[in-house]
Amino acid sequence: MANDYPQGVDMAAAIAAGFILDRRKAVPKMIGRHEDFLFVTGLAGTARDIAALTRDGAHIYTMAGAMGGACMIGLGLALARPDKRVLVATGDGELLMNLGALATIAVLNPANLAILCVDNGHYGETGYQKSHTSLGVDLEKIAAGSGIKRARTIASETELAEGSRMLREGNGTAFVVLKVKPDDPPPFKRNMDPASCRTRFRGALLGTG
Amino acid sequence: MPDDDGSAARWQDELYDLLRRHNVTQFAYVPDAGHRILIDRSLADPGAQSVALTTEEEGVALLAGADLGGARGVLLMQSSGTGNCINMLSLIKGGHFPFLTLVSMRGDFGEGNPWQYPMGQAVEPVLQAMGVICLRIERPEDVVPTVGAALTMVFQGGRAVAVLLTQNLLGAKSF
Numbered sequence: 073m074a075n076d077y078p079q080g081v082d083m084a085a086a087i088a089a090g091f092i093l094d095r096r097k098a099v100p101k102m103i104g105r106h107e108d109f110l111f112v113t114g115l116a117g118t119a120r121d122i123a124a125l126t127r128d129g130a131h132i133y134t135m136a137g138a139m140g141g142a143c144m145i146g147l148g149l150a151l152a153r154p155d156k157r158v159l160v161a162t163g164d165g166e167l168l169m170n171l172g173a174l175a176t177i178a179v180l181n182p183a184n185l186a187i188l189c190v191d192n193g194h195y196g197e198t199g200y201q202k203s204h205t206s207l208g209v210d211l212e213k214i215a216a217g218s219g220i221k222r223a224r225t226i227a228s229e230t231e232l233a234e235g236s237r238m239l240r241e242g243n244g245t246a247f248v249v250l251k252v253k254p255d256d257p258p259p260f261k262r263n264m265d266p267a268s269c270r271t272r273f274r275g276a277l278l279g280t281g
Numbered sequence: 282m283p284d285d286d287g288s289a290a291r292w293q294d295e296l297y298d299l300l301r302r303h304n305v306t307q308f309a310y311v312p313d314a315g316h317r318i319l320i321d322r323s324l325a326d327p328g329a330q331s332v333a334l335t336t337e338e339e340g341v342a343l344l345a346g347a348d349l350g351g352a353r354g355v356l357l358m359q360s361s362g363t364g365n366c367i368n369m370l371s372l373i374k375g376g377h378f379p380f381l382t383l384v385s386m387r388g389d390f391g392e393g394n395p396w397q398y399p400m401g402q403a404v405e406p407v408l409q410a411m412g413v414i415c416l417r418i419e420r421p422e423d424v425v426p427t428v429g430a431a432l433t434m435v436f437q438g439g440r441a442v443a444v445l446l447t448q449n450l451l452g453a454k455s456f
Contacts, residue, residue, distance in 0.1 A: 112346065133349055138372035141342030145372075148346025148354065151307060151330045156350075172335030173342075179333060266376035270349065278351045 081200045081254045089206065090227045091193050095252040099190060100125050102226070102236050102250060103159070107131070109239075110149060110277070114142040114162030116197035117257040118190050122161050124258035130276035136264050140169030143187055147177050150185035153277070157184050159239060164191040164205045171214060177245055178219030186239040186246040187215075194254040215247040227251040289451070292424045293318035296383075299425055300355060303432045305381075306330055307347045307354030309340035315385025315451050316357040337362035341369040345378045353436060356382040360389070360401045363408060363443070370411040373441050380413070380441035381431060391453025404445065413441040419449040 077083050099121045103109070106125050111132040113119045119134035126132050135142060146160035167189050177185065193206035205211060215223040222242055226235035226249065238246040263269055274280055297319050300308075308323035309332040310316060323331040334340050340356035347354040358366075363384060373380045387394070388401015405415045414434065418427050424446075431442040 110350075112349075135372075137375065138342070138369050140338065141345070141369055141372055144339045144342035145346035145349070147332070148307060148343040148348075148352070149350045150346075151332075152347045152350025152352035170336070170339065173339050175335050176332065176339055180330075266372065270376045270378060273349050274351070277349070280351075 109159040114166035120257040123262035124260035143173040174218040223247040310357035338369040374412040390448040
């Protein structure tokens with residue numbers, strides 16, 4: 073019998089480990105009205121999640137390289153624009169590449185910044201090899217240990233509303249891990265040119281290139 | 282010639298004022314003796330945001346985010362930190378982001394610590410390979426004019442520029 077999930081994934085093991093939610097449904101539910109945020113995304117999966125949700129809107133900056141930079145781009149943007157809510161949506165692999173950023177962000181703790189880590193426990197883009205979060209690493213605890221006071225893992229339908237609130241409210245930076253099945257993100261084709269995306273983003277936000 | 286503390290304080294204070302006059306508000310750094318006054322001034326300045334990094338590549342990404350939001354920043358680091366930035370500079374080069382860094386050099390003129398040489402000597406070739414223009418400063422009187430030129434190149438010209446504060450300027454370390 074053919075599986076309808078990516079080749080090489082041990083889906084039964086992933087589900088047993090709590091990676092249950094469908095990212096294509098859970099990510100839009102968590103975010104709600106996307107126009108309320110400026111987005112910075114990681115590579116691959118989360119870039120496609122957010123590009124599909126916004127139809128590759130001018131209020132998103134998606135990455136396809138420079139792995140490990142998403143949270144810090146978000147911090148620079150949040151500090152520059154305290155009048156806007158900034159949401160970094162990134163994957164477990166991208167986040168793991170620069171965990172120190174969580175310490176840097178915790179120290180400043182901007183209230184207009186939230187980080188949504190869409191954690192499927194795998195490196196989806198390179199063939200669904202297991203990431204550290206499938207092997208015992210707990211990103212919520214790392215964030216909390218880094219000093220981020222509002223850190224939480226969301227792994228079931230019933231918790232989505234609470235996660236959604238955290239992304240939108242609060243007096244300090246929020247860090248939400250959304251555990252999802254290791255399954256493909258929406259097949260959305262986005263603009264992959266980092267320079268034209270910069271011009272597009274700044275044009276919409278600042279009225280300038 | 283190595284500076285005495287008084288003249289180092291003078292050019293660093295002038296440098297801070299120059300950066301602030303050009304609306305630089307985000308000061309990102311990994312602590313370093315060569316940037317001590319700039320870091321302390323940014324911490325004391327209510328109009329600036331002082332961002333202590335765990336590794337220098339964080340600063341590269343931070344400054345790209347600042348630019349997306351219409352703000353200007355500078356990355357203060359030691360020469361060893363440039364090596365930590367290299368892949369993140371893909372973001373700067375590919376995205377045509379303005380990028381300004383001030384690099385306090387080690388592993389160069391008069392260096393006594395052998396560990397500092399490999400990265401110190403590689404700073405210019407690796408930064409240039411990633412599209413960053415390098416400007417070297419040897420004398421205190423050149424600091425303000427050179428950083429002034431760099432500010433124009435970065436925030437009007439849209440370039441990536443590293444200003445290298447050499448050990449002629451800062452004083453060589455024998456340890």
